[in-house]
Amino acid sequence: MKLTGAISMAFLIVLVLSLALTNAAMEDEKVLSCNPKELSPCSPAVKTGSKPSTECCAMLKKEKPCLCGYVNDPVYGQYIKSKNAHKAFSACGIPPLSC
Known part of the structure; x- marks a missing residue:
């Protein structure tokens, strides 16, 4: 019975962590929408x-x-790519691009 409880708890922890990581990835996508x-x-x-x-x-930095x-x-x-850009x-304090 203790083994089943431990497995259930481990599954619950993995589930919660994966949901948290998924939400964090979705937030990053919103922030980095170009x-x-x-x-x-x-x-x-x-x-x-x-x-x-x-x-x-401000927009260049964003x-x-x-x-x-x-x-x-x-x-x-x-x-x-232009000289003026x-x-x-x-x-604006943006270092040269290294693409």
């Missing part, structure tokens, strides 16, 4: 080389985990 359109405040800096706005820097993915995008890659990254 949306290149959120970088629109950086458009003036990227197009003209002007100083990036505070809002631009989207930093996504920037390498944007490099290979046919629409956004040209902007992310790298100036904006630097001005």
Whole structure:
């Protein structure tokens, strides 16, 4: 009888841990959802080389985990790779991309 109780308890612990890990993974997905359109405040800096706005820097920092993915995008890659974008990254304290 004690063995059955121990096995049941172990199963319950594994079940609870797997549910917790699944929920944590789902939260990470929400946090890391990439949306290149959120970088629109950086458009003036990227197009003209002007100083990036505070809002631009905030969005660059938020989207930093996504920037390498944007490099290979046919629409956004040209902007992310541009000299002006790298100036904006630097001005916002974002290190050079190593994609």
